[in-house]
Amino acid sequence: MDIDLLKRFGSIRIFAKGGKLAPHKPLLLLYALAQFKNERIERIVFSDAESMVDPLIQTYGPFNAKTSVTYPYARLANDKSGIWWIEKHEKNASGDLSLAEARDRDLKAGFSEDVLRKFRENPKLIDLVAINLLDRNFPPSLHRDILDAVGLYLGQDELEVVIRKKRDPRFRGIVLSAYYEQCAICKYDIKMNGAAVALEAAHIQMHSAGGPDEVTNGLALCVIHHKLFDLGALTVDDDMNVRVSERVVGDWGRKLNDEFHERPIALPRSTSMAPAPQYIHWHNRQVFKGVVR
Ligand SMILES: [Zn+2]
Structure with missing residues (x-):
């Protein structure tokens, strides 16, 4: 090598x-x-x-x-x-x-x-x-x-x-458990043989940009909402409300906007586990395809 x-x-x-x-x-x-x-x-x-x-x-x-x-x-x-x-x-x-x-x-x-x-x-x-x-x-x-x-x-x-x-395998477990093994946006929670499937622990501030493997830098998201979050089609603001980018279009874009825009996420079991402002701000500014005021 x-x-x-x-x-x-x-x-x-x-x-x-x-x-x-x-x-x-x-x-x-x-x-x-x-x-x-x-x-x-x-x-x-x-x-x-x-x-x-x-x-x-x-x-x-x-x-x-x-x-x-x-x-x-x-x-x-x-x-x-x-x-x-x-x-x-x-x-x-x-x-x-x-x-x-x-x-x-x-x-x-x-x-x-x-x-x-x-x-x-x-x-x-x-x-x-x-x-x-x-x-x-x-x-x-x-x-x-x-x-x-x-x-x-x-x-x-x-x-x-x-x-x-390089990833900390505990991160996934801690984040999923904090959010009751549900997507924080749509509450998707299918399990097979007792294990959550197509549900992931998303980093709010990307790992490669210095985001830590901590629950306050995590969100439990279904695979679809995880991808949309990483692409900046979605973010979460300081009040823990979902924001949907105006770049999102299509029938499902309308559905996403109607159902989730400016609606609260499903919060974790304790306020100390909720997304920390510095990571949210990073995502708002660096990833979200829109402006969060
Ligand atoms: Zn979801």
Whole structure:
């Protein structure tokens, strides 16, 4: 295993101060990994990066993400890790790549030559780098979706092993029990042979953004509401009311809004177990696709 290469990918500056969510770089890197693994494409042309990665930044990035793929596409090459290369280009007044030039010339960028060489010699490294990027930047409930979106396919075992081993298994038990083994939003509580199924302990502040494995940073959520919560379609405010994003549409979006928006969550058995304000605020600001006043 090439520890050095993993460290270089691990050193990329991703979270800004205060756990601010900035998944632009990891999303572009995951897309580039998929392109190399699937088609041996070594150079990502700007128009592809824009059409493929920009929508992902909207989905997995913070609300009203202003930065487009232009930002990581050029900035990654300035990173000390030396993992990224970009074709020569003019810089605009603020030292960034100009979107017009990137589009006009359809610039090329991609992994640096020595990284490509390592991937060619040992293709297994591609999966390892991808798993590390996912683990450090996104909640586990979204890993599979992100891999599907960039077209990267890993063995299920590889994904599970790395991601699960770092988690505290007690967290799930403590959180589910605190919420009477029911979804805090819809009270879903199906059990089979005495065990809760399709019910999960969600981290309010993502584990990878420093959220602890504590009951006050947890919510018991059914798989659907967990995913919607991690995508920012839902959040919980200071008064423990559910907020539904205005981006949610469709018949089920209407149902979600009518049934749960501004209605209280099902509280845990003790007030000391309720979600703590700092984690709620983090989720409101960094993940929720809307504004909580
Ligand atoms: Zn639910």
